[in-house]
Amino acid sequence: MSDLLTLRHLGKSWFGVPAVSDLSLGVRQGSLLGLIGQNGAGKSTLMNMIGGIVAPSAGDMLWRDKPYRPQSAADASAAGIAFIHQELNLFTNLSVAENMYIDGFPRRMGLIDWRAINERARSILDRLSLDVDPATEVGHLSPGERQLVEIAKALHNEASLLIFDEPTTSLTPRETERLFETIATLRAEGRTIIYISHILGDVKRLADDIAVLRDGQLVDQGPEADFPIPRMIRSMIGRDLGGLFPQRTGQPGDTAVLKARGLTHPGVLKDVSITVRDGEIVGLFGLMGSGRSELARILFGLDPCDQGTVLLNDAELAAGARARIAAGMAFVTENRREEGLMMDATIADNLALVAISEFGRPPLFLIDRDRLLERTEAARQDMSIKAGDISRQPVKALSGGNQQKVVIGKWQLEHPRLFILDEPTRGVDVGAKYEIYTLVDRLAAGGGGILMISSELEELMGVADRIVVMNRGEIMGEFPRGDFDQERILAMSFREQAA
Amino acid sequence: MNTMPARDPAAEVAVSRPSDEPPRPNPRKLVGRLADLVLSDYFVLYMSLAYVAVLAPFLPTLLLPANIVNVMSNMWPLLAVAVGQTFVLAIAGIDLSQGSVVAMTSVIGAALIATVANPVVLSNAPIWGVLIAEDGGLLNGMTGSLLAAILVMIMVAMLIGLLNGAAVAMLNMPAFMVTLVSMITFSALAIYLTQSENIARLPAEYVRLGKGDIVSVYFGAKEESQIARRTIYSFISYPMVIAVSLAIAMHLLLNRTVFGRYVLAIGINRKAAEISGVPVRRIIVTVYMLSAACAAIGALLYSARLEAGRPTLGEGTFLLDVIGAVVIGGTSLFGGKAKILWTFFGVLFFVLLSNTLNLMNLSSFQVDMVKGAVILGAALLDVFRTRLMRERSG
Numbered sequence: 001m002s003d004l005l006t007l008r009h010l011g012k013s014w015f016g017v018p019a020v021s022d023l024s025l026g027v028r029q030g031s032l033l034g035l036i037g038q039n040g041a042g043k044s045t046l047m048n049m050i051g052g053i054v055a056p057s058a059g060d061m062l063w064r065d066k067p068y069r070p071q072s073a074a075d076a077s078a079a080g081i082a083f084i085h086q087e088l089n090l091f092t093n094l095s096v097a098e099n100m101y102i103d104g105f106p107r108r109m110g111l112i113d114w115r116a117i118n119e120r121a122r123s124i125l126d127r128l129s130l131d132v133d134p135a136t137e138v139g140h141l142s143p144g145e146r147q148l149v150e151i152a153k154a155l156h157n158e159a160s161l162l163i164f165d166e167p168t169t170s171l172t173p174r175e176t177e178r179l180f181e182t183i184a185t186l187r188a189e190g191r192t193i194i195y196i197s198h199i200l201g202d203v204k205r206l207a208d209d210i211a212v213l214r215d216g217q218l219v220d221q222g223p224e225a226d227f228p229i230p231r232m233i234r235s236m237i238g239r240d241l242g243g244l245f246p247q248r249t250g251q252p253g254d255t256a257v258l259k260a261r262g263l264t265h266p267g268v269l270k271d272v273s274i275t276v277r278d279g280e281i282v283g284l285f286g287l288m289g290s291g292r293s294e295l296a297r298i299l300f301g302l303d304p305c306d307q308g309t310v311l312l313n314d315a316e317l318a319a320g321a322r323a324r325i326a327a328g329m330a331f332v333t334e335n336r337r338e339e340g341l342m343m344d345a346t347i348a349d350n351l352a353l354v355a356i357s358e359f360g361r362p363p364l365f366l367i368d369r370d371r372l373l374e375r376t377e378a379a380r381q382d383m384s385i386k387a388g389d390i391s392r393q394p395v396k397a398l399s400g401g402n403q404q405k406v407v408i409g410k411w412q413l414e415h416p417r418l419f420i421l422d423e424p425t426r427g428v429d430v431g432a433k434y435e436i437y438t439l440v441d442r443l444a445a446g447g448g449g450i451l452m453i454s455s456e457l458e459e460l461m462g463v464a465d466r467i468v469v470m471n472r473g474e475i476m477g478e479f480p481r482g483d484f485d486q487e488r489i490l491a492m493s494f495r496e497q498a499a
Numbered sequence: 500m501n502t503m504p505a506r507d508p509a510a511e512v513a514v515s516r517p518s519d520e521p522p523r524p525n526p527r528k529l530v531g532r533l534a535d536l537v538l539s540d541y542f543v544l545y546m547s548l549a550y551v552a553v554l555a556p557f558l559p560t561l562l563l564p565a566n567i568v569n570v571m572s573n574m575w576p577l578l579a580v581a582v583g584q585t586f587v588l589a590i591a592g593i594d595l596s597q598g599s600v601v602a603m604t605s606v607i608g609a610a611l612i613a614t615v616a617n618p619v620v621l622s623n624a625p626i627w628g629v630l631i632a633e634d635g636g637l638l639n640g641m642t643g644s645l646l647a648a649i650l651v652m653i654m655v656a657m658l659i660g661l662l663n664g665a666a667v668a669m670l671n672m673p674a675f676m677v678t679l680v681s682m683i684t685f686s687a688l689a690i691y692l693t694q695s696e697n698i699a700r701l702p703a704e705y706v707r708l709g710k711g712d713i714v715s716v717y718f719g720a721k722e723e724s725q726i727a728r729r730t731i732y733s734f735i736s737y738p739m740v741i742a743v744s745l746a747i748a749m750h751l752l753l754n755r756t757v758f759g760r761y762v763l764a765i766g767i768n769r770k771a772a773e774i775s776g777v778p779v780r781r782i783i784v785t786v787y788m789l790s791a792a793c794a795a796i797g798a799l800l801y802s803a804r805l806e807a808g809r810p811t812l813g814e815g816t817f818l819l820d821v822i823g824a825v826v827i828g829g830t831s832l833f834g835g836k837a838k839i840l841w842t843f844f845g846v847l848f849f850v851l852l853s854n855t856l857n858l859m860n861l862s863s864f865q866v867d868m869v870k871g872a873v874i875l876g877a878a879l880l881d882v883f884r885t886r887l888m889r890e891r892s893g
Contacts, residue, residue: 302774325776339774342767344835353764353775360757367755410775 004029004064004161004192005050005081011058012045019045020216023059027161032183032193034207034224036200038236038429042216043196047163051083052076077103081161082154090146092139097121099138100153124152128182144175151182162186163194168202172288180206198429200229212236237431245462246438250445252280252465256314257449258418260299263308268294269473272308276418276449281440283464284453287493291473292453293334296420299451300324300331312418325354330411332404334422334453340407347390347398350406351376355413375413383409383439401432408439419443422453437463457486469493534887537880543828543844547851558858564718564732570854572710572733575742576800578846581824582749583793585842586786588825589753590765591834592667592674594787596681597821598813600659600794602689604652605801609698609808611636611648612705616698624694631698645704652795659685660791664784682818689810698808709803711737738800745796749789750839762786766834816867823870824849827877829884849873 003026010023020042027033037043048054050061052070061068063079070076090099097117105112106120121134130148138146147167154162164183168176183193183206197203203210210227212220212235220235233244258276263269269291276282286292297303299310301317301324310317312327321331333339341350352359352372359367359375373391380390383405387393395406404424411419421440425433440463444450454460460467461484468478469492476492479485536542555561580597587594610630621627630637638644659681666677712733753759761782764772773779794813802808828845830837852873856866 300774321774322776322778331774333774338768339770342764342771342835345763345767349760349764352760353772353777356760357757364751365756365758366751367757367760369755 002029002065003027003062005068006062006065007059008062009059010046010049010056010061012049012054012056018216020049020056021058023213023216023218025211025218025221027192027194028209030187030190030192031208032187032195032206034203034210035194035196035213036198036203036210036232036236037213038431041213041236043165043213045216046213047083047165047196050076050081050163074103077157077159080157080159081163082157082159084147084150084154084162084164084167090138090149093137095135095137096125096132096141096149096152097134099149100124100134100156103157120156121152124155127155127185128152142175143170144172144178147171147175147179148182151186159191161192161194163196165196166198167195168197168199176202200232203232204229214238233430236429244434244458246434246441248281248441248444248463248465250279250441252444253278253447257312258299258451259309259311259314261309261311263295263298263305263310265298265303265305265307267473268303269298269305269308272470272473272475274451274468274475276451278417278447278449279444280466281444281450281452281464283460283467284451284470285455285457285460285467285489285493286453286470288455289472290470290493292470293422294473295470296331296333296422296451296453300329300420302331325414325416328414328417330354330414330416330419332407332411332419332421332424334426336400336403336407336427341395341403343396344394347380347385347387347393347395347406348373348376350395351379351390351410351413354410379409379413382412384435385409399429399432401428401435404428404432404436405439408436408443412443416448418449418451420451420453423455424452425454425456425459433459457489461486461489537884538887540838540840541844543841543848547844547848550848550851550855554855558855560858561855564716566854566858568732570850571739572736572804573850573854574846575736575738576709576797576804577820577824577850578742578843579745579800580794580797580821581842581846582746582839583790583797584821584825585828585830585837585839586749586753586762587674587790588822588830588832589762589834589837590783590786591769591832592783592786593678593822593832594663594790595675595678595818596659596663596685597790597794597797598817599682599685599689600656600791601798601801601813601817602810603659603685604656604795604798605808605812606689606693606698606810607655607808608648608652608705608799609636609701609802610693611638611651612644612702613698613808614639614700614702616700620696621693621698624692624696626692635700639702645702648705649799652799653792656791656795656798657788660788661784663791664787667787668780668783686810686814693808693810695810697810699806701803701806701808706803706806708737708741709800709805713737713740738804741796741800745793746839746843749793753837753839758782758785763835763837766837768835816870819867819870819874820849820853823874823877826874826881829881831881831885832878 005027007023007025011021012019023046035043045054049056052072052075068079070079091102094102100121101117106116107113108116118134125132125134128148128151130145130152132141132145138149141149151162167179171179186193195203195206204224204227207224209223210221210232211218212232214236219238220231255278256275257278258274261273263272272295274282284292284295294303298305301319301321312329315327317324317327337343342353355375356367359372361368376390380387385398385402385405387398387402395403398406408424424440425436428436440450440452452460452464465481466478467484467489469476469489471493479489536545539545551561560566580601584594584597607630610626613631613636615635616631616633618633621631638647641647663677663681666672667674712735714735716732716734718732753762761772761777764775764777765779765782769779798812801812824845825842826832826845827848828841828843830841852870853866856869861869
């Protein structure tokens with residue numbers, strides 16, 4: 001079969017820094033190409049060039065063996081290339097049909113031909129087995145359904161190449177399954193697909209061919225069959241990781257740091273009891289909606305709880321986040337940008353935020369700036385945050401992994417007894433994940449208790465001493481490290497399917 | 500289209516070696532310098548100086564000592580009020596009620612310490628017989644009456660600030676709405692309290708705080724035995740000392756204390772601040788109280804200069820002056836980016852602007868139109884600066 005899209009020596013530099021250089025790649029007609037690479041490897045720049053958003057500074061592209069030089073997104077869409085983005089580009093206040101036809105409403109006598117739109121929309125939705133009325137407002141749909149609407153939009157344009165960019169990040173496992181079925185249908189229709197994802201297992205499962213980008217270059221490619229996951233990782237980071245997870249350096253102790261008993265709040269938690277000992281990493285696993293993040297917020301005093309007690313070092317805690325922090329709790333939320341960091345502020349300001357009140361000296365309570373700078377710089381080194389001048393550089397200029405280290409670092413200044421980490425490796429690339437695991441291990445080895453929430457079971461199995469499973473606001477059971485069994489843990493987290 | 504492939508290699512070569520160009524005066528360096536200037540803390544000061552330099556040849560009166568004294572004396576009350584507004588903008592709030600606080604406190608302060616009052620004018624007012632009577636205000640003649648009156652003014656202001664802050668922080672109401680309601684209510688209340696009359700005949704020591712000199716300068720022949728009052732120019736005046744001390748104290752509070760860090764943190768990301776243990780609600784309430792207290796100091800300076808408490812003080816375009824001056828200084832309306840020094844320069848520029856427009860004999864309508872345009876320019880400048888900053892860090 002011939003190539004649908006061919007890239008020849010494609011390159012793009014920003015201010016002399018190459019984002020993509022000398023990249024040659026063919027996408028076979030009717031195949032599924034899995035494209036992987038760390039953050040900053042050049043995937044987005046490459047996709048923007050194919051999509052007509054960025055003009056290449058070198059090389060050329062062939063589309064169906066003819067020169068292809070898109071000047072805008074509309075050119076790409078006219079050629080038959082559609083993007084399904086990570087952040088969905090849908091208008092939540094418009095209907096499904098309106099979203100599908102927003103780029104050109106069919107008209108009859110100058111008026112929008114609603115009947116034609118609804119009929120055509122319905123037939124496309126049927127093909128995707130999405131059972132919603134085309135007149136439904138997109139805002140009422142679940143993330144998974146929205147994704148399908150985005151695909152439907154691509155189908156009405158009769159796109160022959162569909163590019164999925166991290167399509168599963170906001171989907172539940174069930175919705176992901178459904179997406180994969182849809183992808184299979186699309187392939188059966190002979191459409192070509194480029195699938196970009198951080199979830200290597202998915203890529204392996206879906207792809208015919210795999211291509212790996214690193215530092216703007218194509219470093220490895222080949223058929224899926226020759227591409228075990230270790231090879232993907234090695235190619236992505238350019239070295240061996242020596243396993244995905246670091247060796248644990250400490251042993252859990254016997255004293256309980258956190259003791260929560262009988263936490264109950266209608267509709268959120270039902271009789272939840274959980275213990276974290278010193279030096280112990282407790283993994284909390286559950287699907288979306290299992291109440292894991294809600295439990296974290298209640299433990300930290302951010303949300304109310306009707307019944308139950310929370311003890312830290314055997315002392316009962318007052319309500320409210322401030323009291324919990326004073327008692328020695330730290331909370332790294334799942335949402336780094338919105339709840340973890342002041343993105344526009346400097347790294348030093350972010351690191352100092354939690355502990356700042358210690359630096360005010362009487363009589364005027366002016367901040368001791370020298371001591372503050374010393375402590376924040378020490379924290380930067382301790383966390384090995386890769387940054388220049390921390391008192392000038394804004395935190396938003398850091399990579400995801402380094403941003404996450406700043407969030408952990410700002411708590412570390414207070415030497416907390418209990419760390420609650422909610423999805424600490426979300427949106428962080430493979431190399432930085434390893435560093436964060438090492439950091440978590442070190443926090444535990446230092447005698448702190450750690451409650452780590454994650455939706456990646458492999459990750460918890462790699463770092464936790466014990467995994468507690470939640471479902472619908474209840475604790476279903478727990479597994480000590482020796483008993484980790486992926487299938488049993490998953491089955492427990494699904495409960496209703498298992499029963 | 501068919502000729503394109505042939506041209507491609509050439510284009511590739513041209514693009515791949517941008518650094519091989521022959522040495523020319525580097526435009527990037529110049530742009531970098533300009534960017535440094537725009538991002539500098541002193542940018543608005545430079546802008547003010549440039550503005551004066553451009554206009555001075557056309558407006559000969561601009562640099563006369565009398566006019567400089569005039570500009571300065573216009574600066575101090577506005578600075579006091581603007582400093583408070585800066586804190587509110589720093590938490591991404593807005594305080595529209597400052598004008599009404601100025602009106603309320605000027606009336607109450609004046610009523611408390613007026614030396615005599617005219618029953619013909621004031622006997623219909625609700626405060627007649629309560630705060631003020633024929634023999635002057637309630638505190639008139641008492642020892643420490645001046646200090647007591649100022650304290651009462653600040654307390655009244657802080658009470659209004661407390662109402663604003665509590666509604667914003669505890670009830671999560673939008674600041675715009677809350678302070679708009681305060682503005683309407685308290686300006687009306689101030690007018691009602693005096694039935695729209697001014698309260699004059701304030702004691703000399705009160706008036707001195709608004710226009711008294713500490714150090715003054717005389718330009719002229721030494722031999723004159725009798726120097727006319729208008730040829731002596733105040734150099735350091737009471738309002739200057741009051742406003743500048745307030746600004747310095749507030750500068751330290753914002754930049755050097757834990758409280759100030761909390762204020763900026765809330766402005767940048769309230770959720771992150773909350774989770775990091777910042778007492779968000781308490782800080783918000785305090786900020787609105789501070790803003791109102793600063794407005795009370797401004798009221799003191801305004802009413803002392805006028806030698807009267809006036810219920811319509813702080814009406815009209817007063818709020819435009821305050822918020823305009825702060826925004827021109829560079830404080831962001833989106834919160835988290837604020838400096839008292841910026842506000843100082845913003846106030847300087849704004850007062851200069853009004854002064855020069857007056858010297859040009861423009862009508863007050865024309866002056867306001869120009870002011871509006873300048874505020875728009877400042878907002879655009881803020882957008883431009885943010886973009887510059889992003890390019891630098893990115």
